[in-house]
Amino acid sequence: MTEAATSATAECVIHLRYNLDGTVSEIGERPAGVQAQAWYKFLTNHTQDSFQVLSGGRGLFRLPKAQIESLKAACTQELSS
Template identity: 45%
Template sequence: MDSITLHVRFASDGTVAEISERPVGLTPQQWFDKLSEAIGMKAYQTFAGGRGVFKVARDQIEALKTAAVA
C-alpha cells in the first residue's frame, strides 16, 4: 500500500489554517472536514503546537480529491 502523510496546522482559534493535498476550491477547514468524514479520526494523529497528520492510502486521497472538485 502506497501511503501519504497529510500535514495539518491549526490556528489559535482551533480552525484549520493549512493542510496538504488540498483541492482547489476548498478551504483548509472544508478539506479537513471532508477527510475526517471520509476517513475518520483513526487515521489522524495529533501533535503539540497546533499540528497533526492524516496517514492514508494515496489512492484514497486521490479519489477524495477527484470527488471534491467534481
C-alpha cells in the same frame, strides 16, 4: 512486491496546522479551490482512524495515496454541487 503494487499501497501523510481558535489554517493535498477547513472536515467525515494529533497546533492524516486521489475528486465534486 511490484512497483505498481508498491505505489498503489504507498502511504501518504497530509500535514495540517491549526489556528489558535481551532480552525485549520494549512493542510496538504488540498484540491484547488477548496478551503483548508472544508478539506479537513471532508477528510474527517470520510476516513476512519487515520488522523493523529500532534503538539504545537499540528496534526496529520496517514492514508494510502490512491485513497487520497479518490477523496480529492469526491470532495471537489461534492463541494461544486
